[in-house]
Amino acid sequence: MGISKTEDFTKRQNEIATLMKALSHPARIAIIDYLLSVDTCICGDIVNELPLAQATVSQHLKELKNVGLIKGSIEGNAICYCINEKTFVKFQDYLSGIFKKIKVQACC
Amino acid sequence: MGISKTEDFTKRQNEIATLMKALSHPARIAIIDYLLSVDTCICGDIVNELPLAQATVSQHLKELKNVGLIKGSIEGNAICYCINEKTFVKFQDYLSGIFKKIKVQACC
DNA sequence: AAACTCTATCGTAATATTGCGATATACAAA
DNA sequence: TTTGTATATCGCAATATTACGATAGAGTTT
Numbered sequence: 001m002g003i004s005k006t007e008d009f010t011k012r013q014n015e016i017a018t019l020m021k022a023l024s025h026p027a028r029i030a031i032i033d034y035l036l037s038v039d040t041c042i043c044g045d046i047v048n049e050l051p052l053a054q055a056t057v058s059q060h061l062k063e064l065k066n067v068g069l070i071k072g073s074i075e076g077n078a079i080c081y082c083i084n085e086k087t088f089v090k091f092q093d094y095l096s097g098i099f100k101k102i103k104v105q106a107c108c
Numbered sequence: 109m110g111i112s113k114t115e116d117f118t119k120r121q122n123e124i125a126t127l128m129k130a131l132s133h134p135a136r137i138a139i140i141d142y143l144l145s146v147d148t149c150i151c152g153d154i155v156n157e158l159p160l161a162q163a164t165v166s167q168h169l170k171e172l173k174n175v176g177l178i179k180g181s182i183e184g185n186a187i188c189y190c191i192n193e194k195t196f197v198k199f200q201d202y203l204s205g206i207f208k209k210i211k212v213q214a215c216c
Numbered sequence: 217a218a219a220c221t222c223t224a225t226c227g228t229a230a231t232a233t234t235g236c237g238a239t240a241t242a243c244a245a246a
Numbered sequence: 247t248t249t250g251t252a253t254a255t256c257g258c259a260a261t262a263t264t265a266c267g268a269t270a271g272a273g274t275t276t
Binding site (some may be wrong): 013021026029073085095 | 133186210
């Protein structure tokens with residue numbers, strides 16, 4: 001992404017941007033969609049669900065895990081991923097703060 | 109961002125990802141924050157508000173404009189930007205579809 | 217017209233992302 | 247212990263992002 005001047009912005013602005021970045025790829029949206037659609041936790045099925053190689057899916061999962069949007073637990077041989085609702089709630093709080101300020105406004 | 113296999117995902121997934129990407133930089137969150145804080149439309153003041161060069165700000169504004177999150181109108185010499193509430197509402201609709209599925213769930 | 221202001225765009229350097237094959241690691245099963 | 251299965255990580259090529267100085271284009275002012 002090139003050098004980015006994170007230190008010049010607020011913690012909140014950086015946190016929002018970080019969450020947005022984690023969700024800025026359709027494959028990662030597809031992963032979230034899938035995890036939301038299955039009630040029980042799933043692991044390697046995600047690889048079968050997506051049109052991407054195992055290494056690529058693993059990388060996307062890592063990015064989602066790094067920002068806390070999903071979490072994984074070891075299930076014997078496999079790893080079971082699921083939504084981490086805490087981070088979603090935090091994200092939702094940030095966004096509702098923005099959305100509630102949106103209003104129809106005449107532009108100049 | 110490297111090659112990304114957009115065609116393998118749904119229109120909805122790509123649209124959400126595109127909006128997220130536009131908001132995935134703290135400077136662009138700061139621009140949105142600023143536009144929301146001023147009632148009347150602002151133009152070059154955004155450059156003064158941010159710790160970035162004019163060329164860089166112009167580039168960020170272009171990205172936000174490209175996805176329709178803001179709009180600009182010519183005001184004599186200057187350009188006046190403001191929030192485009194329509195796109196925000198669309199984004200909010202997409203997100204509420206996701207958020208309402210979030211629930212506390214035991215992970216495996 | 218000349219000088220000034222505002223904004224977009226070009227060009228470029230530094231760095232990040234995406235995707236995947238190959239490989240490593242870890243556990244399970246035979 | 248050997249084989250198989252599941253997942254992470256390494257290394258690389260292709261491409262995208264970020265930042266900014268320089269410059270161009272368009273309108274204003276004098």
